[in-house]
Amino acid sequence: MPSYFQFVLTLMNGLTYGALLFAIASGFTLVFGLMRVLNLSHGAIYLLGAYVGYTVSRTVTDWVTAWLPALGGVGWVAGVCGAGLAGALIALVLQRLIRGVDGELPQTLLTLGLAITIGDLCLWIWGGLPLTLEPPEAVSQAVRIAGIPYPGYRVFVIAFALFIGVALYLLLFRSQLGRIIRAGVDNREMVAATGVDIDRLFLKVFMLGGALTGVSGAIGGSYLAFQPGTDFEILTIALFVVVIGGLGSLLGSAVGAVIVGLIDSFGRAYFSELSMFLLSGTVILVLAFRTQGLFGRSVERG
């Protein structure tokens, strides 16, 4: 039954892509919700995470396998950690730069400038060929889903996204920092007036978002090839996710990510000429009938 086979495969591909998109979009939406700044360097941080992850992973793998071949997978884990660190560092730089700039439009333009700079630096360092990281054997074994063999790594990506989702939920809704972040999303001026250093809060959220995006770059780059241009593809798709789900909402980015993942996957499999139109069309429909997105609130001052 090739059609059943294709359907399950397409569904799974949509879900795994959606899972990755959620990990990418959650950092994006968190930063926007708090700072009202669309971080247009988000895709560049993803790409940088993938490249740094690639280099660290290869270097550490070579080094480790020379001593203990059985532990080769450690290199990949190191690559993912390195990617997170790179993302957090870029976010640190970005926050320092943005602090001196007044107004949301100039701030957004600054992030665009940074995106172009990072993209060019990556091209200079890593060249223009498509690359992928090699995930360890342990998470790459094929698994059977509804009787169909499926790459284990993609199932791992779903597990990763679920972990990120639960961790972010606990952070936002069960921790002191989370209460302050949510209060800041509602009214950051008031949060400052109760004694909270809003710049430090922004820095924490920015670095968290950057780390999450860098890690997503290494995780995603382990099955989706990345190259110059991937940065703006990822940025566009992340924008689609948060426009559909609603900017600033964690639940919104989860639902938006699954919707975009499924539309993309089914579009490519069944209506390949229309796949990009289906995505953009959905975004236009959402904007026409529910401007703030499915789970977003209309943006107020502050």
Place this chain on the structure above:
Amino acid sequence: MSALLSIDDLHVYYASAHVLQGVSFEHDGGVLCLLGRNGMGKTTLARSIMGLVPVSDGEVRVRGDAVTNHAPHRVAARGVGYVPQGRDIYPSLTVDEHLRMLAGRTEGEWTMPRVYELFPRLEERRTVHAGHLSGGEQQMLAIARALMTNPSLMIMDEPSEGLAPVIVEPLIEKLRTLAASGMAILLIEQNLRMATAVADELLIMVSGRLEARIPPRELEADSALQQQLLGVTMND
């Protein structure tokens, strides 16, 4: 010993509008009420003290230390609590979360149990999202939130705004309780009933300048003065 709050020749502009035109006063305990019509610069004064709008000239001092144009969190850390106009509670947080997010950040007598003791109604509603509270409850919450920063001075910007008289009365009682406990309050009001009921002294603001500093009795007794300074009378 320097005054708790001293404002010296404060000037604030919005674009080309000269909103505060050399405001000077001192506040050293008790309840000082800033009265004035809409658009006279009362809220701008509160916001410039908190560091929420830039001051062009002049100085704001808390216990003698200049805090002019300091970041809001640094002004708050000096012991200035802020209850903004329109209350500005966080709609997506519960009542409890409003207080909990500030618990333990400052030393002092105002802890969550103590704040709930002053506002039993908030304790009954502790798990409710603040967006679902009534206007009066939201106002209580805004005051409770400011108390959690353990201030020595509270700036309250029109707490009676938009509240029915039957809700303003218990609010007046709460402010009196706070004042009696020794809390210094700078109250911004348009509501003469509220102002004269709780204030020790009144500051009258007209077009970005302070016109008078008088005891409440003087204004209560003189409806011509009420009309002249505020454009309203007690009977309005």
